[in-house]
């Protein structure tokens with residue numbers, strides 16, 4: 001049975017297209033919203049209907065709750081898919097959807113509220129025995145108290161905003177002398193970005209890997225995990241390349257991390273697709289850092305190695321269906337690598353490079369998937385993030401996946417804008433990457449002055 005007959009897609013670009021595709025396959029009609037900056041974009045024509053919701057600036061379009069709800073009401077949809085970013089982790093939006101009798105395709109309002117507060121999520125993790133990075137018990141009131149905690153856990157420490165996201169609201173303090181500055185900078189950056197200056201403190205783990213576990217839960221208490229993604233290749237705490245399985249995770253560790261992820265998901269009484277992020281210390285310990293309550297950019301990596309369509313499953317579960325898979329049905333097969341192809345200039349500090357795309361030749365062949373809304377003649381707007389698409393390869397082994405990714409990157413031609421393709425060509429041939437020796441400092445250490 002179809003979970004819904006008509007859905008509003010409240011997002012743009014590649015994730016809007018990803019949702020439209022999933023719905024088409026499920027026989028669900030879609031209505032997609034767009035801003036004036038996205039008028040004429042090709043993916044809009046793949047939806048059954050489209051509605052302009054205002055000017056380019058996100059706060060007047062993709063972030064404007066009243067406009068999204070109005071679009072849903074006039075288009076007679078039963079549910080809203082928020083994608084990632086924008087309103088996807090906004091509890092107020094989820095609550096308004098609920099009160100308007102529109103199914104929010106994502107977790108419950110309580111889930112978003114509780115897990116969206118990183119300090120509260122840490123406390124929940126602690127309560128159910130999931131290891132967390134040593135740190136302050138909740139929000140820190142002032143600099144004096146913060147310094148006391150920092151001394152107790154030992155430098156270096158990381159000052160983190162409870163509302164943080166996208167690497168913002170986070171500052172490292174290596175010693176007491178830099179502490180005050182880090183404390184205030186993290187708070188004021190968070191105030192600006194999230195209108196919430198509350199911070200907490202964590203031990204700064206040196207050279208960790210970022211390893212996250214994908215989970216999926218239904219409304220009947222079933223939870224499964226779908227293995228890990230290694231997202232250690234980051235620039236300024238932002239992910240650039242993801243892979244699964246992680247070169248650092250064996251069956252035993254996967255089982256332990258998977259169990260931790262499931263314990264937390266159950267404790268939160270969670271529903272839908274979610275990601276539990278951990279740091280993996282070089283000494284083999286792992287620590288929970290946060291839970292993302294949305295479908296993530298890097299979800300295709302898990303789809304390729306498990307064969308499970310996460311967006312479709314997410315829609316089914318939101319429609320009230322039980323999970324179609326049990327834990328023993330989940331098998332990790334082969335190796336997947338994803339590169340985020342951004343319109344940025346890696347030779348110039350990754351500066352955004354909007355503009356009109358000229359020649360555009362996408363790689364193909366065995367094991368290659370490209371999730372993108374872009375084509376020759378498309379104009380990349382300057383208003384939004386610079387993701388052009390995700391180049392994903394899936395082969396039997398990591399070595400073969402690297403070979404296919406190199407070949408695919410070589411085939412790729414994008415003219416008119418700068419892209420991150422030349423940067424990935426460097427990464428994919430780097431000795432330490434090929435060996436699987438990665439940590440979150442890899443780019444700063446080996447590749448560029450970022």
Ligand code: ADP
Pocket residue numbers: 133158164165166167168170202203204205206208210234237238277279289290440
């Ligand atoms: P955001 O929500 O902004 O993405 P996260 O808490 O998920 O923030 O952390 C993003 C990245 O920051 C991690 O992948 C890791 O590279 C780094 N990081 C976060 N916490 C720590 C820590 N305690 N020690 C070292 N690095 C950290």
